[in-house]
Amino acid sequence: MPTISIFKSDLESLLDADRKHRAISIEDLENWLMLVKGELKGHNPDTGELRVELQDSNRPDLWCCEGIARQIRIKRKGKLKPYPFLARKAKTPLRLIVAPGLEHVRPYVAACAARGYRVTEEGLAQLIQTQEKLADIFGHKRKTVSIGIYQLQKIRFPVTYELVKPDDARFTPLGMETVMTLSEILMVHPKGLEHGHILAGQNRLPILRDARNQPLSFPPIINSREIGEVRVGDDELFVEVTGTDLSMVVLTLNIFAANLADRGATIEPVEVQYPKSTAIGKRVVTPQDLGKPRTIKIDTIERALGQELSEKTVKQALETYGYDVSVGKGTVKAKLPPYRQDLLHAMDVVEDVAMSCGYGSFSPEMPAQFTVGSLSRIEQASDRARELMVGLGFQEIISNILGSPEQYRDAMRLAETEWGNMVEVDNVMSLSFSCLRQWMLPSLLRVEAASNRAFYPHRLFEAGDVAIPDAAHDLGSRTETVLGAVIAHAAAHFSEIHSCLDVLLYHVGKEYSLEPVQHPSFLEGRAGRILVAGKAVGVIGEVHPEVLERWQIAVPVVAFDVNLSQLTDLS
Amino acid sequence: MDRSALIDGLHPLEIKTLTAFGPGGGVLPTEQLAAATGLEPSQLSMAVEWLLAKQLLLVASETVTPLVSLTPLGETYFEGYAPVEYILSAARDASSTGKRLTIPDLHAKEGLDPSDVSKAVGRLKKEGALLIVQGGCLESTGRPSPSAEAMRALLRELHEGPREVGGFPEASRQLIQEHAVRRGSTKEPFRVEDRVARSYRLSPDGVAVAGQLAAQPTLEEVSQLSPELLKDGSWRTKRFRKYTISLRAPRIGTGKKHPYREFLDAVKAKLVSMGFQEMRGSLVETEFWNMDALFMPQFHPARDIHDVYFVKQPTHAARVAEPFLSRVTAAHENGGTTGSTGWGYTFNRERAKRLVLRSQGTAVSSRTLAANPSVPGKYFSIARCFRYDQVDATHATDFFQVEGIVLGEDINFRTLLGLLNLFAREVAQAKEVKFVPAYFPFTEPSVELHVRHPRLGWMELGGAGLFRSEVTLPLGVTAPVIAWGLGLDRMAMVALGIHDIRELFTDNLELIRTTRGLF
Structure with missing residues (x-):
């Protein structure tokens, strides 16, 4: 799946937030990367650039430096520290209002604000890369999910997500010098030409505008150059995700929120108000943890791994892999961290137990049953x-x-x-x-x-x-x-x-x-x-x-x- | 060179020639040598050349005599007439009948060569046998032509056989010279060639060798054992000439297997020896068996138009067998009865019928899972697969995948690792292995097998995992199943000494004939 570029020093500082810098050797790094199904494809010792291929197409949270660092950090520290912005009854003054009609175009949106993290060069590169990889691969070339990041201080709340006629809204898009209507963007702008087919056949197009009617962006095509261009040194950001699948939209926002929080930002949730109720309500505060705990028999895990394991061992293995775990009699109740959504089956938990313990800790055993070989x-x-x-x-x-x-x-x-x-x-x-x-x-x-x-x-x-x-x-x-x-x-x-x-x-x-x-x-x-x-x-x-x-x-x-x-x- | 080795290497023709000189040696002209050996001229000349080269024979004297003979044209002159004779008789006919004869008439008639005509006319005129009168007409004087007569005499004599040029009188010698074949003038009646007459004597070495040969029992030497020699037992009285066996062997065309196929055959034999049963599948598959049955969601990026080849006609299969279609649909949508949540999207049954070129060998395994496989059971296939890839040194659009499944109640993560250990040892002769977490859409847990190959060092040998319940249960299999695949092309390329994957299927016959597989 994706191959990403990260910087070794950036990874090291994310691994060790207290800045007690310990350089990590390439050999150690390769071992740690097993935890994220990552393979080191290249290393430039002069710039410190690492090229890492992430194999798991169901773990978009790992397609960035922050995600890789987080998985390793939890293993080292023993447990994931809960993210405060996910507290159940988060109150927030920030509102995003969804107008009727979008259910047939691009129904869902999730957003948050991030304050107190001054964007560094490496951080900005990661922000852009993550945005691209998630929208491209996880979001199917922006069809299901696309992401916009803005300068928060230029936005007046509430923000509105609505539909307009293609010629009724205009702004200067990123990469252009002049004001253009939405239909001009579709016809002229490279991103419009590349992604315009997603909106083919729509006579009204989605737009995000703030309380003063200033356009933020034309999702999923392009941001406004005025508000939607983040630079090194910015320290107040607004992140939104739009798309066609509510849980994927929320998950993507959760990943961004966790990434920015890991870099030191304070995340402020946004309340999204839909005209009609969605699967998770009419008023949806994002980020939001959509995960549900799942009870799994220890016996299932033992049979699949071919090894006896105590509840305690399983609990520890899962916690050091980021799960929230409680132990029952012969069972564990496990919940994925908020930036993951890939638990389809008990076997997915089994693999995480094996990875957390390390594949090397399982001794191979020959299948013993007799079979007769033959050619067709x-x-x-x-x-x-x-x-x-x-x-x-x-x-x-x-x-x-x-x-x-x-x-x-x-x-x-x-x-x-x-x-x-x-x-x-x-x-x-x-x-x-x-x-x-x-x-x-x-x-x-x-x-x-x-x-x-x-x-x-x-x-x-x-x-x-x-x-x-x-x-x-x-x-x-x-x-x-x-x-x-x-x-x-x-x-x-x-x-x-x-x-x-x-x-x-x-x-x-x-x-x-x-x-x-x-x-x-x-x-x-x-x-x-x-x-x-x-x-x-x-x-x-x-x-x-x-x-x-x-x-x-x-x-x-x-x-x-x-x-x-x-x-x-x-x- | 050692003399006895020299003697052993002598050809029968050479021996005949050497011994012809007799005990005293002496000088023999070619004709006498031929008579003494009883050899054909061509055989004798070969033997003489070889012996001269070995310095056993020396040329005692050499005389060069020019010989004249008739060319094929000369023979036709003999049968008919030479140009000069023809012109003379035509002029005589014209004079006696009162007809006019001009030089162009001569050209037209009989198709005589203009230069021959003018030469002959000139000579006849000079001899007074011919006159050229007004209007360019030729008239006979009635006088004889010595040159026409000399020509006839020559033709007659040479028809009998070649003669020495020196034996002819001066006038004839001149005629011969004028009408002999030479560069730039090939249509002539005579050919003059030098006859080289040589006489030979033995060199001191030759005398010694001949003496030794005479002293030896005179076994007849033969070059080849023959059925006749075996039949009558006469091989016992023959000597077999020794060969120079250090020479390079001549090349021959061979019948042999393709080196890459030989490699795959070895893998195949290995798998059978480990208890695996071979599966076969179709080059054209439905998306259902190629992907859906393997729990790859229909929105999976690897199912894109840029990853798989779709079939043009028909675009869709007639049907996908039930109950598999319904059960797989449920597994994708909400997990069905597999204990999974499913992918949570609306499965497109029409899309499941879309025909593609098989893109992964696992499609063969998914068919086997649905066909009531044995438990315990081990299966493999070496399946040709197709990927929508730009072809280059490391990517082929058309390639073999070695893959399979293992079913059994004792199958779990540890026995999976055990099986991979076995592959590492048996297929790659590797003692050291590393198991690395991996991702495949249809297995959980998934593992990559890295091995330290005796010649290649650390390399990825394959991928494997336990099939997800979303794969096995809808296909009617309740036992745990290992899915495995081996990436053998790199090993094959090293074994075959090639660096470009396209060379595995090369069209270069010379390369195929000379590539050795060192497995």
């Missing part, structure tokens, strides 16, 4: 055929299955024929990788075409999967295993490849016959359908000179293509 029938048939081909003096090759219609169909003279049907890709990135092979010959000709300098004769084969379109099949195609072989040299001849096919099928134990076929890839009169028990299982022949020309192959090529899946089914 088709793999056995394919392996046997491959052995025979090697014995016949053929070199095995492997090819991409994904290729181009030019290779698989057009160069084979199969356009508009029954043999030319293929599974094609809808969202093509490159024509070279836009369809699945329906037979093996083109894969072999690909090697032949590139190998005119390799000494002759060339005897090549490949056994592998192909996709054969089949309207009668649930998936619209069948995946089957095919064996293809070619012989190429100045005097390559039908009987030469015929002999090889003959030996192969004899040893596979299949009686076969050849029947003439008009196949466009082969010379007429020198191509046959391979019949086993009356069923066509492949083709053999001298490759048509026009095909060779298309592939720029300068020697005669003879080939066969046998469907091993069909052959194996006939017994």
Whole structure:
């Protein structure tokens, strides 16, 4: 998932708020990063910059320096210190009023103020990075969640979240010099062009304005340059999150509030007043802890981890991982910290116990139950055929299955024929990788075409999967295993490849016959359908000179293509 | 060189030639040598060249004699007539019939070469056999032409065989020189070539070798053992010439497996030996089995249009089997009966039917889970998967994934680690391992296996975890299940000595033929 950039000194000061600086070694850091499923991808010793990849897509709280530091700090200190701004009956003078109509556009908003933290350069970089990563990945490119940060002292409360006609509101957006209407922003501003599709089809657009009707921003597109540009040295901030999913919106705000609080800010909640009741009420004070405690049997944890654990051990493991825990008889009641929302199942708690204890503290044990190993029938048939081909003096090759219609169909003279049907890709990135092979010959000709300098004769084969379109099949195609072989040299001849096919099928134990076929890839009169028990299982022949020309192959090529899946089914 | 080694290495032709000189040595001209050895001229000349190179034979004398012979054109002159003869007889015919004969007439008739015509006319005129009268007409004087006669005499004589040029009178020698093939004039009746007549004698070494050969029992030397020699037992009276076996072997084409397939075959055999059963799957899958059944929410970033290849036609599967569709829907929406809260969104059943190119091998495992697998059971697949990636040295759009599942009542986090230990030891020959917390959408807990490979050092070998209940229960499996995957391409690339992942599927036959797999 995201790779973020943090500074080692910033991390160290967040880990150790008392400023009794202890430098942390890179080795120690790598060990600590296991706690957050983080991997150190790069370290610049000159600037102190660290590049960390965070794996867990359900833990957006960890996609920032503050979050990583917090998880490590709790482990070191033994417990999460509760955030005072989450106290149940927080009274706040700050109001945000939601006007009717937004439920069909972008219904939810959460906000808070942060005072007393003077923004540093590193802090600002983190604030911007967190905003980007959360909106982009957690918020699905701003569709579900987007975030705005402002200079608090320029805002008069109450703030209003409402809808306006695209030309009825105007402000100077970040990154621009002039005043623009919302419709101009959508048409001209880079962010409008990038994210405007989220609001496609809306004839009225969301806007946040303060008590003096000053625009704060046009969510989820862009902030006002007047109010919505935070600079190093600012010490009063206003943070808002808008989106389509209430719990994700609140969670995102909780993460920002916790991050700013960890940097020393005092968080002032905001009361959001909705026109109608939401899932958590009509008046919603944010940040708000939406987590609910969950009771989990110790036995569930023990069985999953394969180890006996006391209630006390489990409690300690979870507390040092940030949970709020109380112990019952044979159970624990666990609640996630307010910046997390990823507890779907008891097993999620089990993993946190294991991580908190450290994976190294569990001794591996071999699964003891006896099972019999085996290969599938088709793999056995394919392996046997491959052995025979090697014995016949053929070199095995492997090819991409994904290729181009030019290779698989057009160069084979199969356009508009029954043999030319293929599974094609809808969202093509490159024509070279836009369809699945329906037979093996083109894969072999690909090697032949590139190998005119390799000494002759060339005897090549490949056994592998192909996709054969089949309207009668649930998936619209069948995946089957095919064996293809070619012989190429100045005097390559039908009987030469015929002999090889003959030996192969004899040893596979299949009686076969050849029947003439008009196949466009082969010379007429020198191509046959391979019949086993009356069923066509492949083709053999001298490759048509026009095909060779298309592939720029300068020697005669003879080939066969046998469907091993069909052959194996006939017994 | 050691003389006996030299003798052992002699070809039968060389031995014949050396011994032809007899005990006294002496000087033998080529013809006598040929008679004495009974060899064909080409064989003799080979033997002589070899012996000269070995300095066993010396050239005693050399004489060069020019020989003249007829070219194929000369033979046709002999059968018919030479230009000079033709012109003379045409002029005589014209004179006797009163017709006019001009030089252009000669050109048109018989297609004679203009330069041949003018040369011949000039000579005939000089000899007084021909006159050129008014209007450029040729007239015969009736007098004979010595050059035409000399030409006929030469043609007749040379038709019998080559002759020494020196044996002819001066006039004929001049005619030969004029009409001999030379650079810039290839259409001529005569060819003059130097005949080199050599005589040879043995060098002192040659005398010694010949003496030694004469002293040896005279076993006939043969180069090749043959069925005949075996059949009549006559190999016992033969000597087999020794070969220079230090020479490089000639290259031959071989039949062999592809080195990368050989690597995968070894992995396959290893897994079977550990009790794993192979699973097969479809290259085209529904989003349902590829992702939904694995509890990846439909809004998951890795399900984006930029991550997975979608199928153009048909776009959707005919159906997704029940009860799996309904149970998975419930697991996503509210957890259903899995003990989960679910993802809390409205599951799109139509989207579940969308056809994609299999993007992960785990799709094969999800199908197996739904097909009443054995408990205990171990399964694996080596599945071709497709990712919507820009192709470069480290990213392929089309690649193999080695993955599988282990089901059993004794499966838990510790047995998961035990299994990974086994993989580390058996697949990577690694003794040291590290277990690192990891994230996969379908497992909890999840772990990454890092091993210290004997040659590569620390590397990530694979990922694994316990399947979430949201995955197993809707598919009808109540036992705990390990899901595992191994990332083997890096190991394969090192074993094959390649640095670019695209070379695993290279089209370069020379490279495939010469790549050795050191596993």
